[in-house]
Amino acid sequence: MNTIKILAIGDVAGPLALERLAKILWGVRKQYGIDLVIANGENSAEPNGIDSSSGKALFDCGVDVITTGNHVYRKSSAHRFLDDNEYVLRPLNFPSANPGHGDCIIKVKGYRVLVMNVLGQVYMESVSCPFEAIEKCLERNKDKYDVGVLDVHAEATGEKKTIAYSFADRLSVCFGTHTHVQTNDPQILLGRCGYLSDVGMCGAEESILGVKKEAIISKIRYKLPSKFDFAQGKIACDMAIFEVNTDTGCCVSVKNIRIGE
8 A cells, every 4th residue: 555644734833833843843754754744833923924934944943834814914025935835725715816725735755645625714813715615626636636634724623524524525635724722633534535634733831822922811711902922831742744655645643643742
């Protein structure tokens, strides 16, 4: 059986998380025999969002494709970076005229891997239908890929799983990002599509969403304005490994891992 191993990395929260990935990721690739690394980088820049500096740092760490989410346009300096980089994605269901693109095809061990990024609608900002965006993307790339991978950046686990099941017959991997909390539901849908509701986060262990906990408590408990600064301290990196049979396009195993300091 010929396989490729895909590593998904949860939302990378800030410069310290980037530094930690720079120390461990090439070792992780070697240890687990990883062929393709996909990381969500929409919070990799300070104070959040993504820019050319944090994007380059992710690539230097050993990331092959960067996905994003609702914070992708937080920094105007990122717009050209999104346009110029084939392997940096913004959600497919933002307006088509927006900077960047929502999918790419990358060669891995001679196989064509289609990577897509989409934004959910439940408890999120208003965007177009993710189902329609995925459908159009798959149709546009028909017969152009061997393995299909989707990052669903969304709040609600139910919406993520609904999207995954809707396209499980045409995808090999579907994972969720955005909540910064790793879920414990790795499974294979319809005997084909590897799934995890949320990969989690690379960020400070003693934090909320990678942010100083006092800032989040002030915002949610007391409804006071609060500056969201990234927390300091030990960094934990949440990841998931999907092994895909390249002869059938079916995922054969899913494993979520956490690497602390």
